Amino acid sequence: MSEPIKHGRIVVRRFGDAGVLKQADAVTSAPGRGQVRVRVLAAAVGYTDVMARKGEYIFQRGLPFTPGYEVVGQVVDHDAGPVPPWLVPGARVAACLTRMGGYTEYANLPVQLLAPVPDGLDTRAAAALPLDYLTALSLLDRHSRARPGDTVLIHGATGGVGDALCQLGAHRGLVMYGTASERSLHRLRDYDIVPIDYRRQDVAQVVSAKHPEGVRIVYDHLGGSSMRANHRLLAPGGVLVSYAFMGRPGHVLADTVRGALRNRMLNLLPGKRTALCTLPREIASDPSRHQALLTHLFELALGRHIRPRIGACFPLSEAAEAHRALERREAPGKIILTTS
Ligand SMILES: NC(=O)c1ccc[n+]([C@@H]2O[C@H](COP(=O)([O-])OP(=O)(O)OC[C@H]3O[C@@H](n4cnc5c(N)ncnc54)[C@H](OP(=O)(O)O)[C@@H]3O)[C@@H](O)[C@H]2O)c1
Structure with missing residues (x-):
């Protein structure tokens, strides 16, 4: 036809x-x-x-x-x-x-x-599958080279990309911490992951109590002030991977640009790395x-x-x-x- x-x-x-x-x-x-x-x-x-x-x-x-x-x-x-x-x-x-x-x-x-x-x-x-799982694969492989046994913190672990990270992370034997709110926290029970209620618990405190030396990777879609806290949670040689910046209502675009710049600035600090995933561009290239x-x-x-x-x-x-x-x-x- x-x-x-x-x-x-x-x-x-x-x-x-x-x-x-x-x-x-x-x-x-x-x-x-x-x-x-x-x-x-x-x-x-x-x-x-x-x-x-x-x-x-x-x-x-x-x-x-x-x-x-x-x-x-x-x-x-x-x-x-x-x-x-x-x-x-x-x-x-x-x-x-x-x-x-x-x-x-x-x-x-x-x-x-x-x-x-x-x-x-x-x-x-x-x-x-396509967007969330290809993004998760890019975060795991291209941007952080996650290996079995790596400790990782996944923000928004019950979101589309977060869930894909949990599923692929479980398949690879990562040691995972995942944040979610109370309404969706129960979904993390399906995985071998330590659930953290981001509204009621201090995420940094929970993670550093278990890993005072820091974690190898943080996957972040929040941006804003949480980026510094995430960076502090990293072990030497660790990597903070941003894939979104939630932004304040009415300021989402400006906050996204600010978040991307902050990601680049944090990368200037010695001993740790940051990375930024933009999947549509990665596919196009x-x-x-x-x-x-x-x-x-x-x-x-x-x-x-x-x-x-x-x-x-x-x-x-x-x-x-x-x-x-x-x-x-x-x-x-x-x-x-x-x-x-
Ligand atoms: N870089 C890329 O190429 C790429 C690719 C795909 C998506 N994205 C972006 O990634 C972001 C997430 O996309 P998605 O489709 O996964 O969204 P989603 O399904 O709506 O998931 C977002 C998750 O964020 C959680 N969340 C909200 N506030 C939080 C907080 N303060 N702390 C921790 N978690 C919080 C929510 O958890 P609760 O429901 O439990 O509150 C929800 O599970 C979007 O901005 C999207 O545009 C980027």
Whole structure:
């Protein structure tokens, strides 16, 4: 088939609350050179989408835009020249996109971003993996070179990226401490991890009581003043890896820039290291490596070494409701949008 396909997608035309996520008509033309046209089966919702919807994302898309980094779909057709044998019409494929655009029924995607979804792996489980688990792999391998037995502190251990860190960390034999609030703390019982209630306990005190010499790695998405405390918690030779800066309401972008600068400044202090993960850029600079990593993650999921948590599913047309659910923090796992 090479005809343009009319379909629906979700568009943000102005920044704001979840109500700005609107359904719109779209046309996906025949795939261009190096592209695969995909019928999207499921797209995942992450906190990054919420930030982008509000206009507070550091890699902000200009208006109008379609949010969503993670998709699973079925190959319709392609113009990608010689392709691997799994890339045939009807095959399920997944991608972590580099410029968003996942909340749609059809899309033309670059062939080098696509990984095959193995038979036996649920479509929604596959959609829950790309951004959070590729970020977690980057934090573990590229930025901190985590080894079995390393002591690590994971802030926000029940969040999307945090949960992926816990699951991959458990698989690698890390000694893990994880922070969460009371409402989600119970989920850490599934792992061999010391849970810390960040609202009721002094995180630094709990960790340093057990490890007065410090921990090898801290994974941080908070930024702000916690960065200095995190840095102090590191053992000599340790590394603080930032992957987000939560920011104060109304100051998220400025606080993100400030956090990134603070991360760089702390790196000037001797004896310890800091690092900053920006996954979409990392994928854009080496897509084939990430295609291979995503394939590896699907194998781990198929073998039940990792178990992506599905918190809730919504039809694509209810993307606004999905964002409200995410912001109410009521779903115990990833929120997935499905097409009909
Ligand atoms: N660098 C990258 O390439 C990259 C990739 C993916 C995501 N991100 C960013 O990473 C951040 C997290 O994303 P996500 O999808 O994992 O979000 P998420 O699922 O909403 O998780 C955030 C977690 O933060 C926890 N939290 C809130 N306040 C906290 C505090 N004061 N101390 C410790 N934990 C706290 C929450 O725990 P409770 O619910 O228990 O309060 C929640 O589990 C976002 O800013 C996102 O944009 C960056």
